[in-house]
Amino acid sequence: MKKIRKAVFPVAGLGTRFLPATKASPKEMLPLVDKPMIQYVVEEAIASGIEEIILITGRGKNAIEDHFDNAIELEQLLKEKNKLEELKMIKDISDMCDFVYIRQKEPLGLGHAILRAKNAIGPEPFAVLLGDDIIYSDGVPALKQLITVYEETGSSVIAVEKIPRSKISSYGVVDTEWEKDDSCKIRGLVEKPAEDKAPSELAVIGRYILTPKIFELLENVERDKSGEIQLTAGLNELCALEDMYGCKFSGKRYDAGNKLGFLMATVEYGLRRKEFGDEFRNYIKALNL
Numbered sequence: 001m002k003k004i005r006k007a008v009f010p011v012a013g014l015g016t017r018f019l020p021a022t023k024a025s026p027k028e029m030l031p032l033v034d035k036p037m038i039q040y041v042v043e044e045a046i047a048s049g050i051e052e053i054i055l056i057t058g059r060g061k062n063a064i065e066d067h068f069d070n071a072i073e074l075e076q077l078l079k080e081k082n083k084l085e086e087l088k089m090i091k092d093i094s095d096m097c098d099f100v101y102i103r104q105k106e107p108l109g110l111g112h113a114i115l116r117a118k119n120a121i122g123p124e125p126f127a128v129l130l131g132d133d134i135i136y137s138d139g140v141p142a143l144k145q146l147i148t149v150y151e152e153t154g155s156s157v158i159a160v161e162k163i164p165r166s167k168i169s170s171y172g173v174v175d176t177e178w179e180k181d182d183s184c185k186i187r188g189l190v191e192k193p194a195e196d197k198a199p200s201e202l203a204v205i206g207r208y209i210l211t212p213k214i215f216e217l218l219e220n221v222e223r224d225k226s227g228e229i230q231l232t233a234g235l236n237e238l239c240a241l242e243d244m245y246g247c248k249f250s251g252k253r254y255d256a257g258n259k260l261g262f263l264m265a266t267v268e269y270g271l272r273r274k275e276f277g278d279e280f281r282n283y284i285k286a287l288n289l
């Protein structure tokens, strides 16, 4: 069985839910406490064994490339000021792994963004991580949990999470052949179903292991009404041809692509910080809410 070595990070979306912050800077660079969101997800990928990260970028996303590159002047300055801890911190970011950048010239959908990675991936199964979904885990990283299911089954795997029915219509939802405590077998997917039409309460979360068959399928799926290539359309065809599993990962997931979810993540990541977590907790408790 081929090892999962490469991961695709589609970051070419416009981030309209986060305007005006995203007018001139990428959503992925918004910090949770002091680290850009994208870095949390890159660290999850690396902790899961990923060796090469392919970022699908678009206009206005240069800050992401700069963030994972060397920062010669800053490094020099920190050296001169003897700020060695900070120096190590920023050098570690660029040394994390190999980064490859591919442009998606127009935001024509998540499926289209992933298709841009076809040549860079080649004939091997690969991971996809969406930077909006931040998953905190103090045990096995979420992507690693998916990779374990892939290693057991040799099939595509999608991260799924049980969501209350009242909220299910904001998600892609899986239709299952069977469901266990930690996994399920997927027979289809529905994008944003009405509450009473949802085939299950298991929502698709932004972590995937996909076989390379997905590229051929995405190339041929029908575009949606807005002319976009949707990943869900490709996944539906993939699970008609090959087995596909859902992984009910353990870990706390934040939908940091919208303002409320981002705020919740900020508070919780702040509370987890050793340096000021207690002081922050006391501050929140003392707020006269």
Ligand code: UTP
Binding pocket: 010, 011, 012, 013, 014, 015, 016, 017, 018, 027, 056, 104, 106, 107, 108, 109, 110, 112, 113, 130, 131, 132, 257
């Ligand atoms: P979303 O639609 O959730 O994110 O796409 P968005 O477009 O960035 O933000 P909103 O909805 O306008 O607020 C899910 C993921 O797919 C990527 C996005 O960057 C995000 O990580 N994406 C989406 C692309 O890379 N290209 C696209 O054409 C569309």
